[in-house]
Amino acid sequence: MDKVKAKKHLGQHFxxxxxxxxxxxxxxxxxxxxxxxxxxxxxxxxxxxxLEKDIDTYxxxxxxxxxxxxxxxxxxxxxxxxxxxxxxxxxxxTFADEPFAIIGNFPYNISSQIVFRTLELRERIPEFxxxxxxxxxxxxxxxKGSKTYGILSVLAQAFYEAEYLFTVPEHVxxxxxxxxxxxxxxxxxxxxxxxxxxxxxxxxVKTAFNQRRKTLRNSLKTFALSENLKxxxxxxxxxxxxxxxxxxxxxxxIAANGx
Ligand code: SAH
Numbered sequence: 118m119d120k121v122k123a124k125k126h127l128g129q130h131f132x133x134x135x136x137x138x139x140x141x142x143x144x145x146x147x148x149x150x151x152x153x154x155x156x157x158x159x160x161x162x163x164x165x166x167x168l169e170k171d172i173d174t175y176x177x178x179x180x181x182x183x184x185x186x187x188x189x190x191x192x193x194x195x196x197x198x199x200x201x202x203x204x205x206x207x208x209x210x211t212f213a214d215e216p217f218a219i220i221g222n223f224p225y226n227i228s229s230q231i232v233f234r235t236l237e238l239r240e241r242i243p244e245f246x247x248x249x250x251x252x253x254x255x256x257x258x259x260x261k262g263s264k265t266y267g268i269l270s271v272l273a274q275a276f277y278e279a280e281y282l283f284t285v286p287e288h289v290x291x292x293x294x295x296x297x298x299x300x301x302x303x304x305x306x307x308x309x310x311x312x313x314x315x316x317x318x319x320x321x322v323k324t325a326f327n328q329r330r331k332t333l334r335n336s337l338k339t340f341a342l343s344e345n346l347k348x349x350x351x352x353x354x355x356x357x358x359x360x361x362x363x364x365x366x367x368x369x370x371i372a373a374n375g376x
Contacts, residue, residue, distance in 0.1 A: 118189045121182050121291055122161055125180050129180070132162045134289035138222075138307045144246040144282060144302050145218055145371075152212065156203045156221035156231060156372045161191055166194050175211060191277055201204075208238060218244040225294065225357035228253045232269055237312030238272055239276050239309060246302040254299030261360045268326045272319065274361045275311060277303035282323055313368040323369050325356035333367070 123129040132138055141163055145153065151173045158164045162182060168191065177199040178184050179356045195334040199206060204227065218241055228249045235245055248254070252265070258279040259266040271316055279289055285298040311318060321337065328336040328374040334352035342352075351359075352368055359367065 118186055121180070121186050124180065126226075126359075127180050128157075128226035129159060130225075130292060130294045131159050132222050132289060132291040133230055133291050135162070137285055137289060138162045139166045140283070140337065141220070141246070141300055142170060143247060144300065145171065145172070146244060146304070147218060148243070150216045150218075150243070151253050152215060152217040153213075154208070154217050154219050156189060156219060157224045160186050160358060162192075163220070164191060164194070167250075175199065175217075177206060177269050179203070183289075188351050204234055210234060212241065214241065216241055216243050218242065219247070220245075221247040222298075223247055224251055225250045225253070229269060232257065232273060235303075236272055236276060243305045244303065245277070246298045246300070247283075248285060248298050250294065251297040251299035254281055254301045258301055261358060261363075263357070266357050267329070268323055270340070271359075271361050272328075273303060275318070275351070275365070276309045279303050301332065313365050313367065314372055317372055318365065318368040322356075322364055325359075329356050331355065337371070340374075342371070343374050345369060345371050 123131060153167060153172050153174050155167065155174060155176045156176050157165055164174060164176055174194065175197045176187065178187065179202045181200060184198055187194055187198050199211065219235060235242055250332050256265045257269050257273050258281040259270045273329055282302055284320045285300065286318065287297060288291040324339065325333055325336050332353055332355055334347055336356070349370065
């Protein structure tokens with residue numbers, strides 16, 4: 118069967134370098150379970166190494182041409198190819214309530230949505246690793262104080278330990294993307310349950326970073342802060358000066374303010 122012709126609107130950049138595919142497959146630690154979901158396998162360059170390691174591999178792929186290719190080339194994947202959109206698929210249909218890791222050389226056009234969807238499913242996902250455009254991978258792992266620290270960093274690090282692993286150059290893809298890529302790994306924290314109201318936490322983080330140059334006193338005005346609370350020195354800060362833990366403390370204060 119012919120190779121799949123890359124489709125731009127699906128973010129298709131196929132990895133050519135086998136040793137990098139193997140390195141990405143090797144990032145998984147899989148402690149105490151063996152199921153993995155690969156997002157966007159394309160022609161299976163990474164899938165091949167997962168199967169070699171006897172990992173119980175499922176793949177989810179939106180492109181029917183790639184799905185046909187996988188069916189033709191990987192008999193071991195029989196019954197485990199989901200011809201679906203990861204962002205819309207109800208994953209319970211495949212994994213019931215069992216834990217599974219996520220891996221991929223992801224479609225970069227939906228990078229942030231993949232991370233947000235993973236956070237929604239975090240009860241089931243102990244580990245997440247793979248490749249994004251370098252800037253996104255770095256942002257997710259960034260600590261407070263940096264210019265690129267933002268919503269993705271705070272929300273991902275509320276539930277996961279994030280580690281930037283290595284950088285991948287443009288020329289190992291077909292077609293080459295315009296930017297470098299970065300591989301990261303997220304390992305879920307032992308205690309990943311938030312100690313504050315989750316909806317309020319997400320809301321506070323997003324609102325604060327939407328006006329990242331303002332102090333929290335100004336950017337969080339819509340939360341109807343009492344005069345008393347506004348005097349708290351935490352509100353002198355800008356969002357990039359707060360760690361995930363400090364955002365949780367801030368959320369608790371705002372929640373108590375309304376009582
Ligand atoms: N992992 C392959 C392909 C990377 S390109 C490789 O390294 O060569 C990204 C892949 O994600 C493409 O195959 C694309 O069809 C797929 N994809 C894009 N959007 C998707 C979605 N919403 N759900 C599942 N797969 C998607």
